[in-house]
Amino acid sequence: MLTRVISAANCGLNTIQVDVEVNIASRGLPGFDIVGLGNKAVTESKERVKTAIVNSDINFPARKITVNLAPADVPKEGSLYDLPMALGILKYVLDFSVPENSIFVGELSLDGSLRHVRGLFLIALFAKEKGFKNIFVPAVSVKEISKIKGINIYPIKNLSQLALFLTDQIKIEPLIISEDDLADNSVSAEFDMSEIVGQEQAKRAMEIAASGGHNFLMVGTPGAGKTMLARALAGILPNLSEKESFEVTKIYSASGKIPAGGEMVKIRPFRSPHHTMSSVGLIGGGTNPMPGEISLAHRGVLFLDEFNEYPRSVLESLRQPMEDGVVSISRSRNRVTYPCRFILAASANPCPCGYLNHPKKDCVCTPREIEKYQKKISGPMLDRIDLHINIPVVEIEKLTSKDNVKRESSFEIKKRVQKALDIQHKRFKNDNLSFNAEMKNKHIKKYCKLSESVKQIVLRAGKMFHMSARSYFKIIRVARTIADLDGSYDIKDNHLAESLQYRIRYISDD
Amino acid sequence: MVKNVSSSQNQYPKLLKQVKGHPQMLFFKGKLDGSLFENSLTIVGSRRMSAYAKQVVDLIVPELVLNGVNIITGFTYGCEIEASKSAIELGASTVAIMPCGIETVWPAYHKNLYNKLLENNGLIISEFSGKTNAQSWMFSKRNIMLATISNALLVVEASEKSNTLEIADMALKHKRKVFAVPGQITSNSFKGCLKLIKNGAQVVSCAGDILSFFKVSSKENFAENKKTNDFSDIEKQIFSSLENQTMSLDEIAKQIKIPINECSALVSMMQLKGIINENNGKYFLEKSYVN
Numbered sequence: 001m002l003t004r005v006i007s008a009a010n011c012g013l014n015t016i017q018v019d020v021e022v023n024i025a026s027r028g029l030p031g032f033d034i035v036g037l038g039n040k041a042v043t044e045s046k047e048r049v050k051t052a053i054v055n056s057d058i059n060f061p062a063r064k065i066t067v068n069l070a071p072a073d074v075p076k077e078g079s080l081y082d083l084p085m086a087l088g089i090l091k092y093v094l095d096f097s098v099p100e101n102s103i104f105v106g107e108l109s110l111d112g113s114l115r116h117v118r119g120l121f122l123i124a125l126f127a128k129e130k131g132f133k134n135i136f137v138p139a140v141s142v143k144e145i146s147k148i149k150g151i152n153i154y155p156i157k158n159l160s161q162l163a164l165f166l167t168d169q170i171k172i173e174p175l176i177i178s179e180d181d182l183a184d185n186s187v188s189a190e191f192d193m194s195e196i197v198g199q200e201q202a203k204r205a206m207e208i209a210a211s212g213g214h215n216f217l218m219v220g221t222p223g224a225g226k227t228m229l230a231r232a233l234a235g236i237l238p239n240l241s242e243k244e245s246f247e248v249t250k251i252y253s254a255s256g257k258i259p260a261g262g263e264m265v266k267i268r269p270f271r272s273p274h275h276t277m278s279s280v281g282l283i284g285g286g287t288n289p290m291p292g293e294i295s296l297a298h299r300g301v302l303f304l305d306e307f308n309e310y311p312r313s314v315l316e317s318l319r320q321p322m323e324d325g326v327v328s329i330s331r332s333r334n335r336v337t338y339p340c341r342f343i344l345a346a347s348a349n350p351c352p353c354g355y356l357n358h359p360k361k362d363c364v365c366t367p368r369e370i371e372k373y374q375k376k377i378s379g380p381m382l383d384r385i386d387l388h389i390n391i392p393v394v395e396i397e398k399l400t401s402k403d404n405v406k407r408e409s410s411f412e413i414k415k416r417v418q419k420a421l422d423i424q425h426k427r428f429k430n431d432n433l434s435f436n437a438e439m440k441n442k443h444i445k446k447y448c449k450l451s452e453s454v455k456q457i458v459l460r461a462g463k464m465f466h467m468s469a470r471s472y473f474k475i476i477r478v479a480r481t482i483a484d485l486d487g488s489y490d491i492k493d494n495h496l497a498e499s500l501q502y503r504i505r506y507i508s509d510d
Numbered sequence: 511m512v513k514n515v516s517s518s519q520n521q522y523p524k525l526l527k528q529v530k531g532h533p534q535m536l537f538f539k540g541k542l543d544g545s546l547f548e549n550s551l552t553i554v555g556s557r558r559m560s561a562y563a564k565q566v567v568d569l570i571v572p573e574l575v576l577n578g579v580n581i582i583t584g585f586t587y588g589c590e591i592e593a594s595k596s597a598i599e600l601g602a603s604t605v606a607i608m609p610c611g612i613e614t615v616w617p618a619y620h621k622n623l624y625n626k627l628l629e630n631n632g633l634i635i636s637e638f639s640g641k642t643n644a645q646s647w648m649f650s651k652r653n654i655m656l657a658t659i660s661n662a663l664l665v666v667e668a669s670e671k672s673n674t675l676e677i678a679d680m681a682l683k684h685k686r687k688v689f690a691v692p693g694q695i696t697s698n699s700f701k702g703c704l705k706l707i708k709n710g711a712q713v714v715s716c717a718g719d720i721l722s723f724f725k726v727s728s729k730e731n732f733a734e735n736k737k738t739n740d741f742s743d744i745e746k747q748i749f750s751s752l753e754n755q756t757m758s759l760d761e762i763a764k765q766i767k768i769p770i771n772e773c774s775a776l777v778s779m780m781q782l783k784g785i786i787n788e789n790n791g792k793y794f795l796e797k798s799y800v801n
Contacts, residue, residue, distance in 0.1 A: 198760060199760065200760050200763055200764075200770040201759050201760055201763075201770050201774065203770075204771055204774070357790040357791070362558075362669075362698060362699075363558060366557075367557060367558075367588070367617070367619075368617075371619060390758075390790075390791040392758050392760060392791055457779075457782060460782050461778075461782055464781075464782060482771070493775075493779075494772070494775035495775075497774070497775035497776070497778035497779045497782075498771055498774040498775040498778065500778040500781075500782075501759065501774040501777070501778055
């Protein structure tokens, strides 16, 4: 007797339908074989399936069982085919009809209960798009897909419950989609902006970066507060929209970053990988390519502390994905594309010892060492960074003195950031952009019309600071964000003048 | 093209010839002209130039150059390069004394400036031939030349234990006139200068101090300040805070009590107007506004 159960396989962010064909032969020696290019986890599932059925007090047929995962030439991995295989066998034993238009996904535990699997979110989205009516998933994973509308989600606790349901002895209610707001308004950063003393210019730069999605580089002596500022940035990032949340959750689900019982990603990711990271770790890769840090930071922040310490090859591999917002990873067996639109937050010391231009401590580096250190970051890389921020040393006296100056909290700043972002969304509704930082030259020509006096300032600044064409566009993009923060339709003189403070400052311009 | 001159020839720098143990042979590029060493001032200073030292160089060197003083430096990073640069930018012929073989461009970083110096009829001189790289023992030999080749020496910035201070001590020993720029007594990078002043170096507070030694009166009048009348009130406030010290953007904003975004815009505009300038995040007044 042949039974066909529908399941799915993920490859990158793409999902394909997999037919799990279970044949139970009436002749031949008892046995259990799986064909269809499964990896170790798939071939091992026969032991899990067998034991789970036996432990659920259901007879396991002493017959020749053959399972085929079609299409048979696509490599399959993971434990999600446990449930469809078991279902095929149960159908032979208990004689029910498998629900039509349904997808089954789940890993079996030896006691017959269902366990969480990787990539469930992608499969549920796929099922909905392909017009499937029902999806049967492990009950523990149901929160992950609870926002997907238009498909009946059946949470299954264990094999016996499913058997009782399919033989019409009990009822399982499909999940009711909760309509509550997706956005999480709580500020979840390690530090609040109000905790940071001084550094007004840097805080302002964070606000601009968060509003316009600009990449930024902080340079300052050790202990000046670079890391603290970057961590506080997480608290002023604007809320994740529902569309963005879906994009991010897809990546997190595909890479197995959503644990059992985990929900959709609601806040913007903040990733801070260590500088010993490999380029595969950053970009993504593996035989079956997994998302790297840049994709995990999609719609969020990628914080690279000690920017100069990363191997040059690793940093240079960032260039193309940063420009395109997507990264294609090609391996011999697979080619996948992951999105990667993130804010690059980088911090660096000014020299190897760290105390260049320190008011009290002396720098012990030679000019040659400093030059070499600063040149570790290539020109094209610096060109992709919109905001260059100098982080001065904060004097200890200032930290200890009880000044009564009220500093702004992250919550207040976030409100302004959100407002600026709303303006940008309105502006870009026909352009498939979300942030000012993503504007290309044609968008700048369209949305950043400069008045005569602003043009004069740009020209003068260009001459004085030896600005390239690319830095000219960067200045205008930043000025656009500053104008948005101000709620101004036009870019005014003071907006552009302020943006000049964040221009790149070359070490030597001979 | 490399040429050489021996100590028996007339072209050999006269003051150097009087020093015991002077090099027998000098190698040079450019035009060796005795007039380059008349009315000449050797400028030395720290490799790690502070914002203040840059301000001093910008203030003093152009006025000296425009009044016909020849500038000699060791072409080292920091103060010396900065001094050479401002002289070369004004089209003056300057002298650079190298610690390496005459055919080596040192520091390689400043190759453009090196070529410009030669274009301006300047002189590059060394006691070493060939393409030898600079070694530490060569520096100390070069330092003797720096200390004695001219009548006067200006120390822009020197810490307590430094090459710069050694050169200055040597110059004092050889009865050269030594000028030193006073710095803050709390600053390590000026301890050497202060020590020199105690030991008989002359304090420099304006270019005139040096010009009067050369018996030249300033033809170019730098003292006339640009007018501050057309400044707005807040610009005047920023201006007057910067009159006393160099300040970062945060410090200016705090002192004037305005939000940082307004302050950023104002300071940018003032920089574009040429009123103030910035070095390593610290703002200071442009030289034409310093009295």
